[in-house]
Amino acid sequence: MLDFLQVSGQQDLISVISSLIWLLFLMIFFIYPSFSQRLQLSYILRDLERRLQRLKVMRDEVRGKTVEVLRKYSGDGVKVDEELDKLLLSFMIAPESMDPYGIVYKLEHIVNTWEDVFEEHVKLICTKADEAWSKTLTNLVEVARGMDYLYRVVRHYYLLGRRTANIYIVLQIQMLMPQIMEIAEAYRRACYAFTQGQPIGDGVGVLAVAKLVEGLEKKTYQVAKDTIVHEFEMDGRRVFVLRAAGPGGAVGRPADGLLKILESERDKVKAVIMIDAALKLEGEETGKVVEGIGAAIGGIGVDKFKIEEISKKMNIPLYAFAIYQSIGEAITPMKKSIAKAADEVVEKVKKLISSKVDEGFSVIVAGIGNTVGIGIS
Amino acid sequence: MLPRRRGVEEIPQPLTHLKCLECGTVNSRPFTGGDYVFKEVEERCPKCGASKMKIIGIYVEEERKTP
Numbered sequence: 001m002l003d004f005l006q007v008s009g010q011q012d013l014i015s016v017i018s019s020l021i022w023l024l025f026l027m028i029f030f031i032y033p034s035f036s037q038r039l040q041l042s043y044i045l046r047d048l049e050r051r052l053q054r055l056k057v058m059r060d061e062v063r064g065k066t067v068e069v070l071r072k073y074s075g076d077g078v079k080v081d082e083e084l085d086k087l088l089l090s091f092m093i094a095p096e097s098m099d100p101y102g103i104v105y106k107l108e109h110i111v112n113t114w115e116d117v118f119e120e121h122v123k124l125i126c127t128k129a130d131e132a133w134s135k136t137l138t139n140l141v142e143v144a145r146g147m148d149y150l151y152r153v154v155r156h157y158y159l160l161g162r163r164t165a166n167i168y169i170v171l172q173i174q175m176l177m178p179q180i181m182e183i184a185e186a187y188r189r190a191c192y193a194f195t196q197g198q199p200i201g202d203g204v205g206v207l208a209v210a211k212l213v214e215g216l217e218k219k220t221y222q223v224a225k226d227t228i229v230h231e232f233e234m235d236g237r238r239v240f241v242l243r244a245a246g247p248g249g250a251v252g253r254p255a256d257g258l259l260k261i262l263e264s265e266r267d268k269v270k271a272v273i274m275i276d277a278a279l280k281l282e283g284e285e286t287g288k289v290v291e292g293i294g295a296a297i298g299g300i301g302v303d304k305f306k307i308e309e310i311s312k313k314m315n316i317p318l319y320a321f322a323i324y325q326s327i328g329e330a331i332t333p334m335k336k337s338i339a340k341a342a343d344e345v346v347e348k349v350k351k352l353i354s355s356k357v358d359e360g361f362s363v364i365v366a367g368i369g370n371t372v373g374i375g376i377s
Numbered sequence: 378m379l380p381r382r383r384g385v386e387e388i389p390q391p392l393t394h395l396k397c398l399e400c401g402t403v404n405s406r407p408f409t410g411g412d413y414v415f416k417e418v419e420e421r422c423p424k425c426g427a428s429k430m431k432i433i434g435i436y437v438e439e440e441r442k443t444p
C-alpha cells in the first residue's frame with residue numbers, strides 16, 4: 001500500500017480507493033470473462049421466475065374452475081381431482097415419420113382414438129351432463145390440459161436453464177414469453193367461455209352457415225361423428241351445408257362428411273366453399289372477411305389433406321372465406337365484429353354460388369369451427 | 378406512449394340478443410347459463426308481451442379503441 005502511494009505520487013485517499021475499485025472491476029472482467037453473462041443470466045432468470053409465477057396462478061385458476069364445474073356434473077363417489085389429473089397428463093404419440101407414406105391416415109387413427117377416449121373419460125366423470133354438455137366439458141378439460149402443459153414446458157426450461165446456468169436455454173424461452181403469456185391469457189378466458197357454453201370466435205364459420213340455412217325448408221341428417229348436413233334447394237341449385245352439430249362444443253369431422261356427400265353426388269358437385277376463422281396479422285381488423293382459394297381448415301392437417309386430395313381427384317374447385325381474428329379472440333367469447341362478419345359471409349356465399357355453380361348442379365358449403373353455444377338453425 | 382402492462386383482466390361477459398317471434402322486436406340481456414344461438418326461449422317480449430323469443434346472437438360488445 002505504501003509503495004503504491006509512492007508510485008502514484010501525491011494523491012488523497014479517496015482517489016486511491018477509487019483507482020483500486022476500478023482495478024478490481026477490470027480484474028473481474030479479465031479473469032472472469034463470463035461475468036457479464038452471469039449477471040444477465042441472473043436477471044433473465046428472475047424475470048422468468050416472475051412470469052412463471054403468474055403462469056402458475058393462471059393454471060391454478062383454470063384447474064380450479066374446471067374441477068368446480070366437473071364436480072357439479074359428476075356422479076357420486078367420483079374423485080374428480082384424481083380423474084382430472086389423469087386427463088391433464090394424458091398424451092398422444094405421433095406416428096413414426098421415417099417412412100412418411102400413409103402417415104396422414106395413421107395420424108388420423110391415433111388422434112380419433114385419443115379424442116374418443118378423452119371424451120368417454122369425461123363422460124364417465126360427468127354422468128349428470130347431457131350429450132351436448134359433456135362435449136363442452138370435454139373442450140373445457142382440453143383447455144385446462146393446454147394451460148397445464150404450457151406451464152409445465154415453461155417450468156422445464158426455467159429449471160433446466162437455472163440448473164445448467166446456460167444463458168442460451170433461458171434466452172430462448174424468454175424470447176417466447178410474450179406470446180406464451182398471451183396464449184395463457186386466452187386459455188384463461190376460454191375456460192370461462194366453456195364453463196358457461198358461450199360461443200367463441202372460432203365458431204364464426206359455423207354461425208355463418210347456420211345463418212345461411214336459417215328459416216329455409218331443408219333436410220337435416222348426420223353424416224359423420226358430430227357432423228351434420230342441411231340439404232336444400234336454392235335458385236335451382238342443390239346446396240349441402242356441412243357443419244358440426246351444436247350447441248355442445250364440437251368441431252366434427254368435416255372431411256368425412258364431405259367425402260360422404262361426394263360419394264352420392266359425384267360429379268354433380270361443382271364447387272366446395274369453406275368458411276373458417278383465420279389468424280389475422282397484428283394490426284389487422286378483427287372480423288374482416290377475406291376471400292381466397294384452398295381448404296380453409298385448421299387442426300392437425302388430416303381434414304385439410306383429405307379435402308385437398310378428393311377435390312384434386314374429382315377436379316372440384318375449393319373456395320375459401322376467412323374471418324380474421326387473433327389467437328385470443330378465436331378461443332374467447334365471440335366479439336360483435338366477428339358475429340357481424342357472419343352476416344357478411346352469408347351474402348358473399350350466396351353471390352359466389354350463383355356465379356360459380358350453374359342451375360341443376362350441386363355445391364357444398366362447409367362451416368368450420370367449434371360449435372359451442374351455437375344451436376342448429 | 379408505452380403500452381401499459383396488463384394485470385389480470387376482468388373477463389367481459391357477452392350479451393344475449395333475442396328476437397320476438399310475434400313482432401320481430403330485438404332486445405338484449407346479459408348471457409345466462411343454458412343460452413345458445415337459435416334457441417327458442419319462453420321470455421316475455423318487452424314490446425308486445427308475447428312469450429316466445431328466439432336467441433339470434435350471443436356476443437361481447439367491444440369498446441371502441443383508438444388505433
Ligand SMILES: [Zn+2]
Pocket residue numbers: 397398399400401402422423424425426427
Ligand atoms: Zn313482440
